[in-house]
Amino acid sequence: MELILQQAINAISLGGVYAMLALGLAIVFSIVRLINFAHGEIMTFGGYGIFLSLLFGMPPAAALLIGVGAAVVMALAMERLAFRAMRGADVVSLLITSFAVSEILKVLFQNGISARPVPISLPASWSGTYQIGGATIGVLPTVSIIVALVALLGLTLFLKRTEIGIAMRAAAEDLEMLLLLGVRANRVVAVAFAISGLLAGIAAVIWTAQRGSVDPMMGFFPVLKAFIATVLGGLGSLGGAVLGGFAIGILEVLAQAFLPEAFAPYRDAIVLATVIAALLVRPDGLLPAANADRS
Amino acid sequence: MSEYALEIRQLEVRYGPVRAVRGVDLTVAPGSVTALLGANGAGKTTTVMAVSGSRRIAAGSVSIFGKDMTGATADAIVRAGVAISPEGRRIFGSLTVEENLVVAGSVVPDHKVAVERKAAMMERFPILAERRRQLAGLLSGGEQQMLAVARALMSGPRLLLLDEPSLGLAPQMVDTIFAIIEEVRGEGISVLLVEQNATLALDVADHAVVLANGEVAASGDPAQIANDAVLREAYLAA
Numbered sequence: 001m002e003l004i005l006q007q008a009i010n011a012i013s014l015g016g017v018y019a020m021l022a023l024g025l026a027i028v029f030s031i032v033r034l035i036n037f038a039h040g041e042i043m044t045f046g047g048y049g050i051f052l053s054l055l056f057g058m059p060p061a062a063a064l065l066i067g068v069g070a071a072v073v074m075a076l077a078m079e080r081l082a083f084r085a086m087r088g089a090d091v092v093s094l095l096i097t098s099f100a101v102s103e104i105l106k107v108l109f110q111n112g113i114s115a116r117p118v119p120i121s122l123p124a125s126w127s128g129t130y131q132i133g134g135a136t137i138g139v140l141p142t143v144s145i146i147v148a149l150v151a152l153l154g155l156t157l158f159l160k161r162t163e164i165g166i167a168m169r170a171a172a173e174d175l176e177m178l179l180l181l182g183v184r185a186n187r188v189v190a191v192a193f194a195i196s197g198l199l200a201g202i203a204a205v206i207w208t209a210q211r212g213s214v215d216p217m218m219g220f221f222p223v224l225k226a227f228i229a230t231v232l233g234g235l236g237s238l239g240g241a242v243l244g245g246f247a248i249g250i251l252e253v254l255a256q257a258f259l260p261e262a263f264a265p266y267r268d269a270i271v272l273a274t275v276i277a278a279l280l281v282r283p284d285g286l287l288p289a290a291n292a293d294r295s
Numbered sequence: 296m297s298e299y300a301l302e303i304r305q306l307e308v309r310y311g312p313v314r315a316v317r318g319v320d321l322t323v324a325p326g327s328v329t330a331l332l333g334a335n336g337a338g339k340t341t342t343v344m345a346v347s348g349s350r351r352i353a354a355g356s357v358s359i360f361g362k363d364m365t366g367a368t369a370d371a372i373v374r375a376g377v378a379i380s381p382e383g384r385r386i387f388g389s390l391t392v393e394e395n396l397v398v399a400g401s402v403v404p405d406h407k408v409a410v411e412r413k414a415a416m417m418e419r420f421p422i423l424a425e426r427r428r429q430l431a432g433l434l435s436g437g438e439q440q441m442l443a444v445a446r447a448l449m450s451g452p453r454l455l456l457l458d459e460p461s462l463g464l465a466p467q468m469v470d471t472i473f474a475i476i477e478e479v480r481g482e483g484i485s486v487l488l489v490e491q492n493a494t495l496a497l498d499v500a501d502h503a504v505v506l507a508n509g510e511v512a513a514s515g516d517p518a519q520i521a522n523d524a525v526l527r528e529a530y531l532a533a
């Protein structure tokens with residue numbers, strides 16, 4: 001029973017990170033049809049933002065906020081410098097551009113900071129535990145879950161209640177029509193990137209707080225999982241991205257917790273096989289996007 | 296009259312090597328309806344989308360209320376007083392009826408004006424008020440067309456572009472749409488009306504232009520065009 005509770009917390013906390021990353025990818029894709037391969041480097045940049053802030057003696061809480069801000073700035077810079085000129089290009093050209101951005105940033109991280117992991121030391125009290133009904137639960141995973149849920153809820157409210165949020169949903173459905181109504185494209189696209197950066201920054205905070213270090217590849221693997229999550233959920237579907245993110249997080253923790261040790265090398269393969277099986281049954285994903293037929 | 300609501304001169308628009316619109320001249324006088332007719336593929340939608348800033352203009356000019364807007368961005372054209380109900384209506388189906396209007400109203404500089412306009416649209420189209428919280432994708436074709444017109448009117452346009460508003464609608468709904476067009480003109484809004492239903496369009500229009508293969512085949516008095524048997528046979532499916 002205790003084990004189940006602990007594993008459930010781990011699964012939801014990992015799923016929350018994947019969900020935020022997948023949602024960031026989906027928001028950008030739904031509006032500009034860009035599969036942003038450099039999304040992982042936005043997250044990594046957020047991690048380095050935390051590292052450098054701590055290095056320069058900022059208090060931990062401020063460092064985490066700066067990390068989130070750094071990710072937002074990086075996402076906006078990418079849009080402005082790399083992707084804006086490519087607006088309206090086909091999906092493949094956009095994908096290749098984002099590969100290039102990703103590689104350039106990784107090289108900059110390696111040469112400008114370090115190819116090896118750099119430590120992020122947060123106060124010891126943050127990595128404490130507490131007891132519920134005999135189960136020992138980590139403070140950090142619990143806080144991660146709360147942060148992820150607040151972020152997802154906040155974004156939902158933003159998309160439902162604010163004018164710019166409604167415009168973003170309209171843009172995801174038919175960007176040209178939104179432009180015909182006189183809405184400025186640059187603003188909507190910039191907000192989409194800012195939100196994807198914000199979510200990647202929050203993911204970076206959770207990730208670095210749990211692992212205690214940053215390296216040039218930090219964002220790569222979780223974002224790879226997030227890609228799979230967006231496909232599982234339905235490419236371009238925001239609800240699908242969140243659902244897919246949690247599903248993959250839960251599958252991973254399940255595979256880790258309950259598969260015999262001998263299967264350990266095949267964990268990712270087993271998770272992927274499950275995703276492929278799900279896609280065979282539902283080719284458009286768990287929650288297909290409204291305009292899936294046009295993409 | 297020196298200043299037209301819309302004045303298109305020698306417009307040319309290409310899709311790759313295809314010259315979809317070739318040297319088209321067209322005017323809409325202030326407060327009047329110009330019908331733009333022609334068979335499928337004649338270049339009507341391309342013309343309208345070029346005026347809206349959504350197709351690149353290869354040659355020629357577009358002036359709106361005397362101001363040269365050739366090559367202007369879509370948002371600048373909206374600010375110049377143009378609104379469109381495009382071909383296929385293109386309402387945002389995953390948004391509610393009300394949200395469709397809110398998005399369109401978000402370009403109005405004064406938020407209070409946008410809120411008032413939305414209320415006025417709900418009053419003018421009671422069916423939209425009734426369904427304000429429903430997803431727009433669930434509306435019938437006629438209701439979607441009303442929403443497309445209401446959405447276009449949210450920006451407070453002086454020139455309204457309507458691309459095949461009656462297509463696929465039941466006869467009674469077609470009458471309603473044409474009644475709305477006359478109402479809009481009565482408010483002093485100029486209209487460019489693209490239609491395949493030539494009989495009805497010529498009936499309501501003050502001026503008509505017939506396109507064929509991207510060129511103007513005829514233009515002038517709607518009654519005259521309506522009575523020209525050769526023209527009707529050749530270019531108008533009515």
Ligand SMILES: Nc1ncnc2c1ncn2[C@@H]1O[C@H](COP(=O)(O)OP(=O)(O)O)[C@@H](O)[C@H]1O
Binds near residue numbers: 333338341
């Ligand atoms: N997006 C497009 N790409 C390529 N060709 C197009 C496109 N849209 C229209 N065309 C071509 O341009 C011509 C005019 O089309 P259109 O303006 O849609 O005519 P209409 O609205 O009168 O039916 C047609 O030959 C059509 O095939």
Ligand SMILES: [Mg+2]
Binds near residue numbers: 339340382
């Ligand atoms: Mg057409």
